[in-house]
Structures are given as C-alpha cells and as structure tokens.
Amino acid sequence: MSIWEYANPVKFMRTSGAILPWVVAGAAVCTVTGLIWGFLTPEDFRQGSTVKIVFLHVPAAMMAINIWVMMLVASLIWLIRRHHVSALAAKASAPIGAVMTLIGLITGAVWGQPMWGTWWEWDPRLTSFLILLLFYIGYIALWSAIDDPDSAADLTAVLCLVGSVFALLSRYAVFFWNQGLHQGASLSVQPGERMSAVYRYPLYLTMLGFGLLFLSLLLIRTRTEIRKRRLAALQAREMRA
C-alpha cells in the first residue's frame, strides 16, 4: 500500500467517490458555522463591524497561496513520476486558486475602503497578490492553448516551476519597491500580538472550512477531468473503429 497507487485513475475514482460526500459535508459544516459564528462576534472597538470580513478575507488569501504551492508539488510529481492524476489535479486547481485570489483581492478592497480610505493601494502584499493572479491567469491560458494533453501538462508544469521562483522573487522585490500599510501576520504565536480568542476560533474554523472546500472542489474537478479524458479516449476509439 503506497500513496502512488492513487495515480491509477480507476483507484482514484473509487476512493475519491467514497470520501467526496464526507469532504463536502465537512466543508459545508465548517464554512457555514464558521461564517455565522464569525458574523455573530462582537464588533471590534476600533474597526467596528467591518472586522468581520476577516473571516472571508484571511482564509481565501491563505488558500490562494496554498493552492499555488499544491500546484507546484503536483507539477513536480508529474514531471518526475508522470502520474496523470497529478497533472489533472494541478490543472483542476488553477481556476479555484485564481478565484480564491480574486476573493482575497475583492474582500481586501471592500475592507480597505473604510479602514485605509482607499480601494486599492500599491502596497507590497496587495501587489504581490495581484502578481499571483497574473501567474494564475497565464497558467490557465497556457493549459487552454495547447491541444495535446500530455504536452500541455509538461509545459504548464515547467511554467509552474519557473513561475513559482519568480512569484517569490517578485514578492520580495515588491517590498524593496514600496513599503505599505498592510498589517503583519494575524495569527502570530506571540500572545501579545495575536487577535483575541473571540475572533481567533471562528477564524480557525473558516480556515479549515476553506481548506475542505478546496479539497472537495478539487476532487470534483479532477473527477470531471478524468471523465473528460476517458470520454475523449472512447471517442477516439469510436473514430478508429
């Protein structure tokens, strides 16, 4: 029994089909209770009710970065061991990551307007998120531009590797270019700096919920990709017959 067995699409379909309802249910429960709990938290003494957008903003932003990392790992697995499910998972997760980045940017703009008095600021964190969105768009565009699925997987994997290095580089280059007004880490381990427990626990719950949400979307989309691939293979066989 090893994890590589799941590279077999049949096995992947069976296992993912079995756990999918549980993941979806977990995502729904965590996200909904987390968001409602977050909505019912008391108003912050400085930020008022706008603080509640944190329960959407932070999990989405966290997932936006994590999904890119996951795509990087999946691309590496594809390049090294050529597991098709891995390439398809990377393909399936890119649009989800792009949407998460967009949610992060939009909720950030909605939050920034009352707090900083501006919708957009060329601040390092905001700018690097915008750059991340550009990388997602380029990645998705490359996938859709190439017809042959194996070549597409190879080229996007290489692009993902190079893009990761430059996304990271841009992130620190941007610090050099402009110091902004975004706050530091919200969940520091230092007790004095972190948010109070009232906000922290619902935030943990929504983060877990967003993670599960991503997992369920990823499984659904990967299953769709596998079925599409199977359909194409069947059609090709039909044509030859």
Add this chain to the structure above:
Amino acid sequence: MIALLRRDLSLAVRAGGGFGLGVAFFLILCTLVPFGVGPDTSALQPIAPGILWLGALLACLLSLDRVFALDYEDGSLDLLATSPLPLEGAVAVKALAHWVTTGLPLILAAPLFGILLHLPPAAILPLLASLALGTPALSMLGAFGAAVTVGLRRGGLLLSLLVLPLYIPTLIFGTEMIRRGQEGGDMGPPLLFLAGITAGVLAVIPFAAAAALRVNLR
C-alpha cells in the same frame, strides 16, 4: 555554438531591420511619452527611469516571437535538437543572439533617450549599468517564453501574458537603481539584486527552455 551565433546574427541583419527595429520602437516610445504626460522637466524627470525600462522591456518583447518561430517552421530547430550541441547550449546562443540584436543597441542608444526625457547627467551611468545588467535576463526569460509557446497558433499574445510577470523583479530593481542614481542614493543593493537575478536566470533558464522545446518538438 559560434557558428550558430554567427548564423543567427547574419539572419537578423539580412532579414531587414533586426538591429534597428528595437531602437526605433524605443525612440518612438520616448517621443510619445512627452505628448502623453506633458513636456515639463518636473513631469518627465521622475518617470524617466520607469519609461526607459518599460521601453526596453517592450522592445525586447516585440522581437521575442522571432527567437524560435522561424526555425521551428522551416525545421532547422529539429536539426538543432538532434545535433551534438546540447539543446541548452542552443537556447543560450539563441538568447545571446537576441540580446545582441535588441539589448545591445538599446544600451548604446539609451543615453540619448535619457537626455530626451530630461534624465539628469548623474543618472546616465546608472541607466547604462542597470540596462547592461538587466537586459540579458530579459532576453533569456523571453527565450523561455518563446520556447513554451513556439508550437502554438497565435502564440504571440500568450507569450507576453506568460513573460511579462516574469519581468517584474528585473523591472523593479532596474528602475530602482536609476532612481537612486538620480537622487544620489546608495545604488549597491539594487545593483546586487539585479546582478543576482541575471546570474540566476542565465544559469537555470536554459534548462527550463530546453525542456519546453523538447516537449514542443515531440
């Protein structure tokens, strides 16, 4: 490798305007900017470093689709891939030829364009140094983008979509260096970052570009 370089260079010269085109584009851009933002020194001077670097970047981008596309169409790229020269070396030579035909003329012409945009004399040397350090990275990253998109119909637009985000760090450090030169600040850190990016790109990207080419030639 030297034969390949000479072939590429003579092709660029004979195909008409390979050398001049980037510089002409740069000149037109620098002429258009004052119409857009107004001819005042106070308006032009602060944005001159950015305009000069953006011009270099766009001029580089315009000529990128020629790096591999012609050789791909007439089949000489397949010959290159099967020749004893490693494909990584061929990519490096191609990028070098691209740099000689677009980057080098830009560097030589840049002081003139700096004067057009009212760049103070103190910033001319940083301008030259930043372009000399940064444009090889632009050519090499562009060669990677060209290698990824070589087999595609209408790859040009996709090429810019893929390559421009990769140019961001180079652009930031390049303009930062000129700006600091203009204001008399410490130019060391951006210079080192720029040199580091270029060295890293030159070391690593040929392998990525060659991998992409192998996929496209399959």
